[in-house]
Amino acid sequence: MLDDSLYTVETPEQIELAYDVAGIGSRFLAAIIDHFIIALILSFSCIGVSLAADQLALGLDEGLIIGLFGLGIYLSLCAYFIFFETVWNGQTPGKRMIGLRMVRTGGRPLGFLGSTVRNFIRLADFLPILYGIGVIVMFIDRRSRRLGDMAAGCIAVRERKAITLASLAAPITSEQAVVAAAERITIPNLHAIRPEDYDIVQEYLRRSTSLSVQARQRLALQLVDGLQQRLGYPLRTENGLALGLYDAETFLRLLAAEYQARDRIGREPVQSSPPLAHEPGDLV
Incomplete structure (x- = not known):
C-alpha cells in the first residue's frame, strides 16, 4: 500500500531516502506569508510609481495603466518566487518559516529552470480567482501538487531539522x-x-x-x-x-x-579479525 505522506527516492547507492510530503494546510500558510510580503513590496512600489507619474505628468490611458499594473503584479509574483527558490534552494521566506522546501523528482534541487516553469504557470493555478484551479488540483493530486508543480516535475516536502x-x-x-x-x-x-x-x-x-x-x-x-x-x-x-x-x-x-x-578509547584503529561464524536469526 502506497503511503501518500511519504515520497521515497532511491540513491545511486540503492538506498531509499524518504521525504515527508507537505499538505495543503502547510503550503497555504507558507503562501499567506509570501503573499503578505509581496503585498508590502508592491504597496511601496505603487506609492513610488504614483509619485513619479505625478511628477512626470505622463497622462497615460486608464486602461493601459490597469494593464501595466496587472502585468507588474504578475511579474513581481514570479520574480519573488523564482529569486528565493533559486537562491535558497527551493525555499521562500514563507516556506522557510513553515519548514517546507520544493524539490525535483529524484530528490534533486529545484534550480532556476524548475522554479521558472512552476511560477510562470502560476497564472493558470490562480484562475478563476485566488488559486481556484490550483486548490482543486491539489485536492485531487495525492501529493498535493498544483499545475505548476506537475509541469516542473517538483514536489513540496517538509524540511527536516538540520543536522548540526x-x-x-x-x-x-x-x-x-x-x-x-x-x-x-x-x-x-x-x-x-x-x-x-x-x-x-x-x-x-x-x-x-x-x-x-x-x-x-x-x-x-x-x-x-x-x-x-x-x-x-x-x-x-x-x-x-x-x-x-x-x-x-x-x-x-x-x-x-x-x-x-x-x-x-582514543580513536585507535580496530584490528581486523576473521568474520564470526554466521548465527542466523529471524528478521523482524
Missing part, C-alpha cells in the same frame, strides 16, 4: 551501550567504517521513529547491505543476519555504539 555538529556529537545509543561496547568490540573490520558511513547510520537512528514499520525495516536492511560491502564480509544470509543478530536495526545500533566506543 552538536547533534552529530550527541550519541544516539545510551551511555550504557557505549560503555559496554568499549569493553567488547565484536564487529570485525570496524576500522573500515568511514565517518560518512557512521553519519548515515546516526541519521537513520534519529529518523527511524518517524518512519512506518515497513519503511523502517526496509531502510535498515538497505543500510546493512551497503555496510557489508564496506566491512568485507556478509551480514545477511538466506536464513537471517550474521553475528547472532535478530534484526538489521539492532546491528545498526550496535555499530553506532561500538564506533562511539572506539572514539572514546
Whole structure:
C-alpha cells in the first residue's frame, strides 16, 4: 500500500531516502506569508510609481495603466518566487518559516529552470480567482501538487531539522551501550567504517521513529547491505543476519555504539579479525 505522506527516492547507492510530503494546510500558510510580503513590496512600489507619474505628468490611458499594473503584479509574483527558490534552494521566506522546501523528482534541487516553469504557470493555478484551479488540483493530486508543480516535475516536502555538529556529537545509543561496547568490540573490520558511513547510520537512528514499520525495516536492511560491502564480509544470509543478530536495526545500533566506543578509547584503529561464524536469526 502506497503511503501518500511519504515520497521515497532511491540513491545511486540503492538506498531509499524518504521525504515527508507537505499538505495543503502547510503550503497555504507558507503562501499567506509570501503573499503578505509581496503585498508590502508592491504597496511601496505603487506609492513610488504614483509619485513619479505625478511628477512626470505622463497622462497615460486608464486602461493601459490597469494593464501595466496587472502585468507588474504578475511579474513581481514570479520574480519573488523564482529569486528565493533559486537562491535558497527551493525555499521562500514563507516556506522557510513553515519548514517546507520544493524539490525535483529524484530528490534533486529545484534550480532556476524548475522554479521558472512552476511560477510562470502560476497564472493558470490562480484562475478563476485566488488559486481556484490550483486548490482543486491539489485536492485531487495525492501529493498535493498544483499545475505548476506537475509541469516542473517538483514536489513540496517538509524540511527536516538540520543536522548540526552538536547533534552529530550527541550519541544516539545510551551511555550504557557505549560503555559496554568499549569493553567488547565484536564487529570485525570496524576500522573500515568511514565517518560518512557512521553519519548515515546516526541519521537513520534519529529518523527511524518517524518512519512506518515497513519503511523502517526496509531502510535498515538497505543500510546493512551497503555496510557489508564496506566491512568485507556478509551480514545477511538466506536464513537471517550474521553475528547472532535478530534484526538489521539492532546491528545498526550496535555499530553506532561500538564506533562511539572506539572514539572514546582514543580513536585507535580496530584490528581486523576473521568474520564470526554466521548465527542466523529471524528478521523482524
